Amino acid sequence: MDVLRVAACQVNTVVGDLDGNVERILAMLDGAEQAGCDVAVFPELAVPGYPPEDLLLKPGFVADNQQALDAVAKATRSCAAVVGFVDVGHDLYNAAAVCVEGEVVGTYHKRHLPNYSVFDEARYFQPGSGDPFLFDVLGVRVGVSICEDAWNPSGPIAQAASGGAGVVVNLNASPYHAGRLAERERMLATRALDAGAALVYVNQVGGQDELVFDGASLVIDGEGEVVARAPQFVEHLLVADVEVPVPFRKRLLDPRGRPPVEQLPAVVLRGRDGAAPRPALAGDLVASVLAPLEEIYQALVVGTRDYVVKNGFSDVVVGVSGGVDSSLVATIAVDAFGPERVHAVAMPSRYSSDASLADALQLGRSLGIDVQTISIEPAHDALIEMLAPVLARREPNLTEENLQSRVRGVVLMALSNELGWLVLSTGNKSEAAVGFSTLYGDTAGAFAVIKDVPKGLVYELCRARNRRAGRELISEAVLAKAPSAELRPDQRDDQSLPPYEVLDPLITAYVDEDRTRSELEAAGFDAALVEVVVGMVDRAEFKRRQTPPGVRISTKAFGKDRRVPITNRYPG
């Protein structure tokens, strides 16, 4: 057995930022060169950023991406770089270029193009075809594959191994969802073992609109054992020595006098957009995997931070009600931006309880953020007066409940306009599903942090964050009280909705698992409950179409993952 030194370059690119992405790629490549690597692998479409969506329909953008790739290639020295970009032939291809000593020496085209869930690759690309793509590094034959290619048991990885590859690299932009990592590692281990070849799996990291990428790049040996794993949700240069079985070796590897990976110095990575630089651990360390709730929490933090920062903003504002949803969002925001850049506003009405306002102010103290209080009463009063000729019934009804929520939306947006703070909205997935929200009211905002988090999971995340903090960051009072929108006297969510323990599983079955009414009943859900909830979910589609993006953590988030018609008479 001989040894090939590989780098998995887990970068955080920005879609469309060709110059910035090249700069980031080259900084990481420089680190790989310094670590004495033979091959450095970058994520899928690292040059244009992933997913570039309809930017790909601009021929000018694709041409610029090719120029950017050339800039990367020109800077390569003895370490081969395998870099994702968009190639143009008779059509467009999702491609990987192998660059070494200043030149592109080969190009691979992705064979399996996902066109389901959040993926639209058939909209843009032609699949590659032909013999397996292989290149030689110091006599070791290396195969190339891109993302979805790896999921096909007889696909490009198996084919490359049959063609003599001792190592197969796999470039990825694999969006996070809870449970994804274990599923992915099982598949990759099987693939490596079947192929009898080592795999270098490189995933991008960071947020892009509703998607967040978890990194967790891997090096797996030909026995299916994890040799190295990069940490989740941070940029990382993962360096590992891969043992290459002798049969695949054509000539002796050049040892180059490299120190062992364990003794490599840390590479300092520039922080994204002015954030502090961060040391990327080199070495063959197998990073441990985050606990399930911690992983989801980090996904929310990183997805939110990148949305705000990549769009050129620094500060955020959250309307805090004293309830659990806004408490969690404010806490996530503080973890993403630090307390100085998070601003909270409490907006009590005539129906707000003193306890709620106290809880909101307590949250501010606990998180170390400023909480302004702006009563919505003056505008609420004025609107009731203005609408008196229209509002026939004088008792508060749904119209008036919505008025309050919309005044709050107007106040938050005014703060945003005046002070340049992005508004984070606070609705959870259970509410989004059944439309338990006011359009242009509590749905108003630039980013809906927990829109893919069901209410039950909101509580779990709060409790997990408190445990990690070792104190009541979010007070037990907030976690213990019955959820209420406080839009009328003594309102509680469970007057309009089933309890969340009942509602959440039904939403999962109907939305995430695409069951029909009759299938839900057959699965044991109460028929009357199914009738009510399915109707609410379907009727709320028009609202969901006008709400902001938020971090996807499930396999079916409201967004480009679920494309149902608004005009839809199927009873469900």
Added chain:
Amino acid sequence: MDVLRVAACQVNTVVGDLDGNVERILAMLDGAEQAGCDVAVFPELAVPGYPPEDLLLKPGFVADNQQALDAVAKATRSCAAVVGFVDVGHDLYNAAAVCVEGEVVGTYHKRHLPNYSVFDEARYFQPGSGDPFLFDVLGVRVGVSICEDAWNPSGPIAQAASGGAGVVVNLNASPYHAGRLAERERMLATRALDAGAALVYVNQVGGQDELVFDGASLVIDGEGEVVARAPQFVEHLLVADVEVPVPFRKRLLDPRGRPPVEQLPAVVLRGRDGAAPRPALAGDLVASVLAPLEEIYQALVVGTRDYVVKNGFSDVVVGVSGGVDSSLVATIAVDAFGPERVHAVAMPSRYSSDASLADALQLGRSLGIDVQTISIEPAHDALIEMLAPVLARREPNLTEENLQSRVRGVVLMALSNELGWLVLSTGNKSEAAVGFSTLYGDTAGAFAVIKDVPKGLVYELCRARNRRAGRELISEAVLAKAPSAELRPDQRDDQSLPPYEVLDPLITAYVDEDRTRSELEAAGFDAALVEVVVGMVDRAEFKRRQTPPGVRISTKAFGKDRRVPITNRYPG
């Protein structure tokens, strides 16, 4: 030459309304039987409605669609029905069933699946393959093709003709855009001539979310001449006799003692959702094509009407400012629903001119609709007071301009909540492109009628409608004055934006034609203007994602037609 009598059944289905669609199909089929037709052709996916989008991911929905097809098949007698539905084999297929005498006698699978523009068919379907699909009607060989299949010169139509077809039917759900009809008829005439076979092109009609379908079904003979054309934008049963060249005839056609098509009685079609029934002209009439502006106007009327009606609403409300956009939207609404079901609200502020309010009230008189006046001053004042600690500068600025627009949004939504009226928003495509709008303010609403109409075209449509009315439905004062949002004293749009004559062509080149900055400059656009406008368009993406759907009339509407990232640093 012998004769085959064909029916193009131009129905208006509703996505998901399986029972309703079956009922509508059977009513039309009954008309075709009565007219002595040999073959009746229905649109693509007529049974589930088009496009069903992610309903297709529910196995229960697909099973229900198959049952619905069986119900159609069971009702067939001697006239063969060719009906679009979803077929299930190893995968899903966009399919056409040939049904006759109570049974499905054959099924065709669409070969060419569009996956660009507004189409996502590769997300759901596998393409069909194999020999051309043919069936016999009274000895005439008939080929089947679906929509996109026809656009391929060597595709299913040519193959069916090579296989002996004298007639090829083509089932469509072909979304409207301006200029589409001429393009389509040219292609079909070429295809028929090349194949030497008659074509029966059947298109669905009506609105479905952002798409509107124009119908205009066609029968073209083997010489490429139009034998019959159904009118645009209405349901229609088009009956025509197709001459079948003798070489394709296996036995004499059964004349059945049919009267000539010109003498067939009209078939009365039930109106959609309680609207008055309408006679569908039978016969071989070649309906004339609407003039370009009239065609766009009808698309807007039908798209708006179907969105409202198919979603179960009857009345709409429009905020009228006295400006040209809201005047056009109110006029379209009156043409769609009649004056009793259209409600207008004028919402003057301290900056509104008397002339604007007068223009709004005059519009109401001209259209015969009621205009309520609700001053926004009380809420505007209250909000300025509430926000005083935050609004550092006391002069009105953008924050305060947005406040006014948002108070109007709140008022319209309160009317909607209280009275069940759907809010029609009034922004045009030029404004949507550059983000010259207030999110949750003037963008608020259920349906954005003219979101795909550039400002210049807004004026043309108003003038064309006035000409057709023979009077100033929209007064010349409205058309002559400089556009203004009236959110500050003496504001005019041209203080913030280039004149629309300059702006609109640049937006078309950047948005619709996907040019880059440098290409725009090379095409002669002013570099400084390009810099400003491209930046505005890109920055406004977050707003467009939170605005309602509206009728698509161009080849690149804001909506599922244009999927650009929000987080996007490409300079354009």
